[in-house]
Amino acid sequence: MAQGFPLPRNCPFAPPPEYERLREEAPLVGAELPGGRVWLVTRHAEAQQVLSDPRISTDPATPGHPMSALSAKPPSAEEREAGARFRAGQFIDMDPPEHDVHRRMLIPEFSVRRVREMRPDIQHVTDRLIDDMLEQGSSADLVEAFGLAVPSMVICRLLGVPYSEHDFFQSRTRRMVGAAGRSQRDAMAAAMEIWDYLDGLVTEAGRNPGDDLIGRLVTTRQATGELSHDALVGMTFLLLLAGHETTANMISLGVLTLLRHPARLAELRAAPDGWAPAVEELLRYHSIVDWVAFDRVATEDMEIGGQNVRRGEGIFVLGASANRDPRAFERPDELDLRRGARNHVAFGYGVHQCLGQNLARAELEIAYRTLFERIPGLRVVGDDDELPFKYDGVIFGLHALPVAW
Amino acid sequence: MRIIADRLRCVGAGQCSLVLPEIFDSDDEGLVVVIGEVTEADADGLRHAVRICPVGALSLRPDSSPAPGTPQAAGR
Numbered sequence: 001m002a003q004g005f006p007l008p009r010n011c012p013f014a015p016p017p018e019y020e021r022l023r024e025e026a027p028l029v030g031a032e033l034p035g036g037r038v039w040l041v042t043r044h045a046e047a048q049q050v051l052s053d054p055r056i057s058t059d060p061a062t063p064g065h066p067m068s069a070l071s072a073k074p075p076s077a078e079e080r081e082a083g084a085r086f087r088a089g090q091f092i093d094m095d096p097p098e099h100d101v102h103r104r105m106l107i108p109e110f111s112v113r114r115v116r117e118m119r120p121d122i123q124h125v126t127d128r129l130i131d132d133m134l135e136q137g138s139s140a141d142l143v144e145a146f147g148l149a150v151p152s153m154v155i156c157r158l159l160g161v162p163y164s165e166h167d168f169f170q171s172r173t174r175r176m177v178g179a180a181g182r183s184q185r186d187a188m189a190a191a192m193e194i195w196d197y198l199d200g201l202v203t204e205a206g207r208n209p210g211d212d213l214i215g216r217l218v219t220t221r222q223a224t225g226e227l228s229h230d231a232l233v234g235m236t237f238l239l240l241l242a243g244h245e246t247t248a249n250m251i252s253l254g255v256l257t258l259l260r261h262p263a264r265l266a267e268l269r270a271a272p273d274g275w276a277p278a279v280e281e282l283l284r285y286h287s288i289v290d291w292v293a294f295d296r297v298a299t300e301d302m303e304i305g306g307q308n309v310r311r312g313e314g315i316f317v318l319g320a321s322a323n324r325d326p327r328a329f330e331r332p333d334e335l336d337l338r339r340g341a342r343n344h345v346a347f348g349y350g351v352h353q354c355l356g357q358n359l360a361r362a363e364l365e366i367a368y369r370t371l372f373e374r375i376p377g378l379r380v381v382g383d384d385d386e387l388p389f390k391y392d393g394v395i396f397g398l399h400a401l402p403v404a405w
Numbered sequence: 406m407r408i409i410a411d412r413l414r415c416v417g418a419g420q421c422s423l424v425l426p427e428i429f430d431s432d433d434e435g436l437v438v439v440i441g442e443v444t445e446a447d448a449d450g451l452r453h454a455v456r457i458c459p460v461g462a463l464s465l466r467p468d469s470s471p472a473p474g475t476p477q478a479a480g481r
Binding site for chain 1 (some may be wrong): 416417418419420422423424429431433434435436453456457459460461
């Protein structure tokens, strides 16, 4: 039984400390939330099971969905209305077959092959940002100058969103996913502003489609009636948001972690083949998206990990706990950059496993490798206990990372 | 040994082609295609690919083609 949820992290390099006890207690433990009781999935096998069971729904409209239990107050009419508006195209919140129809339109844009073709462009973006850092002096906030900038430039170019608008998106994204204490109303207003902007962009692409994701979807999917205008706006919204915040946090957090393991970093510099497994391990180790994308609800009575789960009971899969489960990973709390384990759930599992995972892998690999190659004297200014970690956010990371060289 | 890739299940995660790029690739739809010959030497890698596929789209089957020496094979 967990007391309260979400449980806080107190160390930047570990999941919430309570997770270990919960994981040893049972694969599923109950948690009392302000709005009701939910199940927390603590172990790797059951995490994969829950995330891939077709009898388990992710749709927030399914009765018993756990997100509504986070707050004691039922959503206001205003929130319900905004929720309904934002639902279009949000395939992350859809079950099959509706989910699959949307995802399949996007799969070619993010395939391993397509990402391979995008690598020179990602490299170019990365190099330019490092040029700027070097030109501007001998110190920077790595989050602002690099961590956020790389993924946001890449996703803007991919979608066909002018990068000149990135300040607009970044400030609003922060309001949406930033501090948990921030008002729901402000987060909603920020989301609305992004939505309205993309709405205009999709309309413009209808008149003058570019050679980018929005342009291609307008000509191949909207024109044929397969995709509505709102659904296209919603999909773009989701990709922009998902492509921004998560990779940005992983870049900054990964750079910090690598600088704290200088011997390992030296090995990687000497043998760049090691970057791909190192990225995989950093994803597992940090598990920055813990439970927030893994909100599910049972649509039938079933048994999971020896526990009876009833129809309408909400479930949060604790990705950060599953990724430290000793049943799935040897010495799970150790950062082993040569481990190369691909069975982690940092990108989820099942039909919702991250669409952009291979783009993220390429961005992380190129960003880490190039940064340490080109700025060999990079160092963090300050100790870990002085750095502003996102203990208050729903996605873990750093608000800022002062570096010098 | 044969590898079966179910393209109706595939969600284009690409895990298989990261593990065994010489056997798995994605096509224009971004979905899995088997491009290489599968041999016994790939057995461990294939089992790994089957396990990490997030949607269970891959399955390993014993080779159902006729063994050498059977009439069909002998006729080739």
